Amino acid sequence: xxxxxxxxxxxxxxxxxxxxxxxxxxxxxxxxxxxxxxxxxxxxxxxxxxxxxxxxxxxxxxxxxxxxxxxxxxxxxxxxxxxxxxxxxxxxxxxxxxxxxxxxxxxxxxxxxxxxxxxxxxxxxxxxxxxxxxxxxxxxxxxxxxxxxxxxxxxxxxxxxxxxxxxxxxxxxxxxxxxxxxxxxxxxxxxxxxxxxxxxxxxxxxxxxxxxxxxxxxxxxxxxxxxxxxxxxxxxxxxxxxxxxxxxxxxxxxxxxxxxxxxxxxxxxxxxxxxxxxxxxxxxxxxxxxxxxxxxxxxxxxxxxxxxxxxxxxxxxxxxxxxxxxxxxxxxxxxxxxxxxxxxxxxxxxxxxxxxxxxxxxxxxxxxxxxxxxxxxxxxxxxx
Amino acid sequence: xxxxxxxxxxxxxxxxxxxxxxxxxxxxxxxxxxxxxxxxxxxxxxxxxxxxxxxxxxxxxxxxxxxxxxxxxxxxxxxxxxxxxxxxxxxxxxxxxxxxxxxxxxxxxxxxxxxxxxxxxxxxxxxxxxxxxxxxxxxxxxxxxxxxxxxxxxxxxxxxxxxxxxxxxxxxxxxxxxxxxxxxxxxxxxxxxxxxxxxxxxxxxxxxxxxxxxxxxxxxxxxxxxxxxxxxxxxxxxxxxxxxxxxxxxxxxxxxxxxxxxxxxxxxxxxxxxxxxxxxxxxxxxxxxxxxxxxxxxxxxxxxxxxxxxxxxxxxxxxxxxxxxxxxxxxxxxxxxxxxxxxxxxxxxxxxxxxxxxxxxxxxxxxxxxxxxxxxxxxxxxxx
Numbered sequence: 001x002x003x004x005x006x007x008x009x010x011x012x013x014x015x016x017x018x019x020x021x022x023x024x025x026x027x028x029x030x031x032x033x034x035x036x037x038x039x040x041x042x043x044x045x046x047x048x049x050x051x052x053x054x055x056x057x058x059x060x061x062x063x064x065x066x067x068x069x070x071x072x073x074x075x076x077x078x079x080x081x082x083x084x085x086x087x088x089x090x091x092x093x094x095x096x097x098x099x100x101x102x103x104x105x106x107x108x109x110x111x112x113x114x115x116x117x118x119x120x121x122x123x124x125x126x127x128x129x130x131x132x133x134x135x136x137x138x139x140x141x142x143x144x145x146x147x148x149x150x151x152x153x154x155x156x157x158x159x160x161x162x163x164x165x166x167x168x169x170x171x172x173x174x175x176x177x178x179x180x181x182x183x184x185x186x187x188x189x190x191x192x193x194x195x196x197x198x199x200x201x202x203x204x205x206x207x208x209x210x211x212x213x214x215x216x217x218x219x220x221x222x223x224x225x226x227x228x229x230x231x232x233x234x235x236x237x238x239x240x241x242x243x244x245x246x247x248x249x250x251x252x253x254x255x256x257x258x259x260x261x262x263x264x265x266x267x268x269x270x271x272x273x274x275x276x277x278x279x280x281x282x283x284x285x286x287x288x289x290x291x292x293x294x295x296x297x298x299x300x301x302x303x304x305x306x307x308x309x310x311x312x313x314x315x316x317x318x319x320x321x322x323x324x325x326x327x328x329x330x331x332x333x334x335x336x337x338x339x340x341x342x343x344x345x346x347x348x349x350x351x352x353x354x355x356x357x358x359x360x361x362x363x364x365x366x367x368x369x370x371x372x373x374x375x376x377x378x379x380x381x382x383x384x
Numbered sequence: 385x386x387x388x389x390x391x392x393x394x395x396x397x398x399x400x401x402x403x404x405x406x407x408x409x410x411x412x413x414x415x416x417x418x419x420x421x422x423x424x425x426x427x428x429x430x431x432x433x434x435x436x437x438x439x440x441x442x443x444x445x446x447x448x449x450x451x452x453x454x455x456x457x458x459x460x461x462x463x464x465x466x467x468x469x470x471x472x473x474x475x476x477x478x479x480x481x482x483x484x485x486x487x488x489x490x491x492x493x494x495x496x497x498x499x500x501x502x503x504x505x506x507x508x509x510x511x512x513x514x515x516x517x518x519x520x521x522x523x524x525x526x527x528x529x530x531x532x533x534x535x536x537x538x539x540x541x542x543x544x545x546x547x548x549x550x551x552x553x554x555x556x557x558x559x560x561x562x563x564x565x566x567x568x569x570x571x572x573x574x575x576x577x578x579x580x581x582x583x584x585x586x587x588x589x590x591x592x593x594x595x596x597x598x599x600x601x602x603x604x605x606x607x608x609x610x611x612x613x614x615x616x617x618x619x620x621x622x623x624x625x626x627x628x629x630x631x632x633x634x635x636x637x638x639x640x641x642x643x644x645x646x647x648x649x650x651x652x653x654x655x656x657x658x659x660x661x662x663x664x665x666x667x668x669x670x671x672x673x674x675x676x677x678x679x680x681x682x683x684x685x686x687x688x689x690x691x692x693x694x695x696x697x698x699x700x701x702x703x704x705x706x707x708x709x710x711x712x713x714x715x716x717x718x719x720x721x722x723x724x725x726x727x728x729x730x731x732x733x734x735x736x737x738x739x740x741x742x743x744x745x746x747x748x749x750x751x752x753x754x755x756x757x758x759x760x761x762x763x764x765x766x767x768x
Contacts, residue, residue, distance in 0.1 A: 008412045011626055019407045026580055028392045028704045059445050059582055061623040064605045071602070098602045188623075196410055196627035198443055198582045218455070218482045218602065221448045239445040239572075241625075242395055243580035320412045 005319040007349045009139045009168055009295040012339030015194035015254065018247035029242050035234040037249050042231065044252035048170070048260065049185060049203045051177045056227045057248075058200040059241040062167040062188035065200030067095055068222035069163055069184050073211035076100030078130045081122050083114045087140035087325050088165055092133040099217050104129070110141045110328055111297070113290035116149040123157060130211070132162050136169035136185075140325045142287040142297030142334060144173070151181035161208050167191055168294040170201075171255065172267045172338045183208040189244055191294070192267070193251050194340040199244045267293045269380050270337040270346055273373040277350045280372035281357070281364060286332045295322075295336040304360050306330035312359065317352040343377045389703040391733045393523045393552055393679040396723030399578035399638065402631035413626050419618040421633050426615065428636035432554070432644065433569060433587045435561045440611045441632075442584040443625040446551040446572035449584030451479055452606035453547055453568050457595040460484030462514045465506050467498045471524035471709050472549055476517040483601050488513070494525045494712055495681070497674035500533040507541060514595070516546045520553035520569075524709050526671040526681030526718060528557065535565035545592050551575055552678040554585075555639065556651045556722045567592040573628055575678070576651070577635050578724040583628045651677045653764050654721040654730055657757040661734045664756035665741070665748060670716045679706075679720040688744050690714035696743065701736040727761045 006013050027034050038057075045055035058064055074080065080101040082093045085108030096103040106122065108114050114134065123129055132154050136147045147164050154162040161183035166175045170185065171192030177185045182205075189199035202224065204212075212225055226237040255263055271293035275285060278298050286297035300306035307330050310323045324332040335349050350369040358364040376382075390397050411418050422441075429439035442448055458464065464485040466477045469492030480487040490506065492498050498518065507513055516538050520531045531548050538546040545567035550559050554569065555576030561569045566589075573583035586608065588596075596609055610621040639647055655677035659669060662682050670681035684690035690707065691714050697703045708716040719733050734753040742748040760766075 004409055004411070006410065006412060008414075010623065011410045011412060014410050022580075023403050023407050025388060026390065026395045026398050027388070028390060028395060028706075029581070030392075030706075031698070031704055059443075060448065060605060061443050061625070063622045064444065064448075067605045095604050098604045100602070190623065190626075196406075196625065197413070197623045198625040198628065218484070220479050220482045221444060221451045221606075238447045239394065239574065239581045241445070241580065241582040242574075244582065314415070320415055322412075322414075 002318045005345060005348055007335050007337070007341070007345065008320045008322045009191070009334060009336040009338070010188070011190040011197055012194060012336065013341065014196065015247070015251050015340050017254065018195060018250040021250045022243040022247045026242055029236065029240050034242065037246060039234040041245055041249050041252060042234065044249070044256060045201065047256060048252060049175070049177060050179070051203050053178070053203055053205065054228065054231055055201050055203045056224055056231060057236065057240065057245065058202065058222065058227065059198065059238070060200050061197045062186060062200050063091065064222060065186040065188070065202045066091065066165060068202060068219070068224050069186060070095045070099050070101070071215070071217040071219040071222060072224040073161065073184070073208060073215055074099060074101055074131060075214065075216040077102060079104065079126060079128050081106065081119065081129045081132045083108060083134040083145060085112065085114060085141065085143060086110055086135065086138035088135050088138055092165065096133065111143060111286045113143050113145050116146055116153055119150055120153045123153065123160065127157060129160055132160065134162070134164055136164050136166040136175055137172065137292040137294045139168045139295055140328065142292050142295045144290050144292040146290070147175070147182055148180045155181035161205070161211060168338065169292070171263060172294045173264055177203050177205065189248065192338045193248065195244055195247045195251060198241045199248065267338060269377060269382050270341060270343060271296065272380065273343065273376040274335055274337050274346055274350070276376045277369040277373040281354065281369040294338045295334050297332045297334045299332055300330065301362055304357070304362055306333065308360055309333045309356055312356045313352055316356070319349055319352050321349065343374065343382060346373055386702045389729060389732055391719050391721070391725070391729065392704045392706045393575070393718060393720040393722070394572070395574040395581055396578060396720065397725065398580065399631070399635050399724050401638065402579055402634040405634045406627040406631045410626055413620065413624050418626065421630060423618040425629055425633050425636060426618065428640060429585065431640060432636060433559070433561055434563070435587050437587055437589065438612065438615055439585050439587045440608055440615060441620070441624065441629065442586065442606065442611065443582065443622070444584050445581045446570060446584050447475065448606060449570040449572070449586045450475065450549060452586060452603070452608050453570060454479045454483050454485070455599070455601040455603040455606060456608040457545065457568070457592060457599055458483060458485055458515060459598065459600040461486060463488065463510060463512050465490065465503065465513045465516045467492060467518040467529060469496065469498060469525065469527060470494055470519065470522035472519050472522055476549065480517065495527060495670045497527050497529050500530055500537060503534055504537045507537065507544065511541060513544055516544065518546070518548055520548050520550040520559055521556065521676040521678045523552045523679055524712065526676050526679045528674050528676040530674070531559070531566055532564045539565035545589070545595060552722065553676070555647060556678045557648055561587050561589065573632065576722045577632065579628055579631045579635060582625045583632065651722060653761060653766050654725060654727060655680065656764065657727065657760040658719055658721050658730055658734070660760045661753040661757040665738065665753040678722045679718050681716045681718045683716055684714065685746055688741070688746055690717065692744055693717045693740055696740045697736055700740070703733060703736050705733065727758065727766060731757055
């Protein structure tokens with residue numbers, strides 16, 4: 001009878017209406033019925049991405065969308081500037097290297113955001129940089145990078161595009177590709193979109209599409225130009241993830257019904273409640289200066305076994321949070337608050353955390369974290 | 385109240401137990417619970433593939449698995465021999481070209497199978513051919529290529545591997561990688577495995593893995609060596625298609641329970657019933673000499689509007705069958721009989737087809753096709 005709770009930064013809890021819809025008998029991807037669904041998804045994705053350009057939908061997890069960006073828009077020898085401040089920044093760097101790009105990494109201390117002036121300076125030094133790669137939300141550190149500021153910096157460079165991994169950002173906080181000059185925005189199904197993993201979404205500006213004309217990297221399954229042509233006819237180049245696209249239709253309808261602004265405000269509120277709760281418990285935020293509203297990374301207090309926290313959360317309370325990855329292993333834990341999550345999922349996570357920390361020898365006044373969370377929530381319009 | 389029937393060669397009707405399982409709250413892909421599921425799937429895939437080697441599971445449709453094979457095992461300039469006898473044979477050729485392989489195409493008339501001696505001769509002429517690419521079941525033409533014979537031919541060549549697209553073959557008729565010397569076997573979730581599209585499975589022989597050591601093609605998301613390493617720890621390199629893998633567990637359990645031999649016999653029986661029914665209706669099989677048990681391709685009779693057949697099947701009876709693709713457009717229609725399909729799905733399809741053909745002006749004695757189908761079924765052990 002142990003209930004399960006999922007507070008990890010993806011997959012996130014599924015949207016029930018989507019689950020029901022995905023459980024219906026499957027339809028054929030070349031049937032007119034499916035083309036109609038894809039047509040609606042296409043329109044609604046423009047709303048979600050706040051863009052006039054088509055958003056491509058790939059059957060892969062988010063990394064496939066990232067790879068598609070690199071191998072469709074660049075060529076070996078092209079200069080790439082990568083913001084490397086976490087595991088996913090490293091992924092951009094690895095992808096650029098695999099495709100033979102001349103990669104300049106800007107290493108940012110984990111837990112810190114990139115200072116936009118560093119990008120401005122790098123571009124001034126090397127105006128032949130063709131791509132600037134960054135995460136909007138770096139899930140491994142809980143940092144939000146200021147992609148709006150980066151957009152302003154990159155925009156004047158005619159031969160440079162800004163590529164944003166917004167996999168755990170889109171639908172959480174504002175991401176405005178057209179307005180901010182984000183040339184490529186990659187998203188995934190298993191984050192704020194409340195679906196199982198298996199869909200990557202890629203939005204490209206006209207400037208980015210021009211890069212596709214000269215790229216010489218090999219590509220086939222992730223051929224974005226082929227997908228663009230197919231999507232114009234409400235089709236996909238290869239067999240699409242039919243069920244997930246049907247689920248996506250439900251999710252996008254719900255986001256439209258609710259209004260994107262309200263969805264983002266909801267996430268902001270939950271994130272603030274979580275951060276405040278952590279501080280009320282005397283814990284230190286890992287990404288203090290520029291926290292992402294998708295996930296809150298918290299430093300393990302001195303003397304406490306960091307690996308034990310997620311383990312005990314899971315084993316004693318059925319709650320999945322995330323530990324730290326790579327160099328942050330054992331040093332942080334991460335509570336996600338994106339997707340189909342409400343304040344009571346958050347208070348559940350905090351209540352369990354209070355008990356786990358107490359058991360591990362950390363001094364806790366029970367209810368202090370939970371109290372701080374609901375206080376923030378109540379006072380920020382959450383009480384309805 | 386119009387019921388829907390899916391008789392297309394993928395996606396195929398979903399296995400209900402898998403649907404229910406996939407509808408449960410999602411779990412995290414790094415949770416021990418998921419590792420346990422993957423461990424079981426790993427074992428059961430070895431049974432399904434009748435192999436001692438691990439079967440990699442990728443989050444993509446089948447084409448991603450095909451691409452992974454090319455870009456992990458070959459290098460630009462490598463010589464490839466491609467059996468090109470349909471749309472999917474063409475896909476192998478396109479993939480080889482994208483990655484700069486020197487591609488020799490053996491063009492086989494659509495509807496015919498490759499004569500194995502042609503491969504033997506080509507290898508004798510060019511023993512430096514590194515890869516022979518073929519479909520076990522070419523869905524676009526309904527042809528079964530004799531991959532067992534090809535395995536015997538390729539096996540003695542130490543520096544040549546045989547790559548088999550078994551996406552619509554695996555689980556339908558015998559595919560024995562280890563025994564037959566099929567070095568790479570690619571499968572997909574949306575065919576005999578009765579799941580939505582979104583999983584590709586790839587089995588590699590030790591001989592094939594040796595090719596991976598020297599390949600220089602760029603790859604990241606489809607890095608098979610990385611997946612192999614991860615799978616050894618019951619993990620995946622990137623976020624996997626969690627729901628589909630949970631569904632796959634159910635499907636594989638069912639196949640084990642039933643017994644692979646019985647599953648294959650069931651498919652053979654349905655295929656034979658379908659073919660016999662078509663001939664009883666005076667129709668000509670497109671792949672007469674070497675038909676695949678996955679899908680039956682039928683020539684549109686002279687004077688009948690070929691495009692109208694699938695259209696009327698869908699619009700009047702809610703039944704999805706497939707038309708012809710590319711050069712076979714309007715010339716054939718295809719009835720699939722793989723996955724979660726029984727004899728009554730087949731009789732449903734045939735009954736509707738009889739009515740559609742009659743309406744299109746073709747002479748039909750109602751019940752003749754259906755009768756022939758159940759006669760075959762009854763006499764081949766189908767009556768239980």
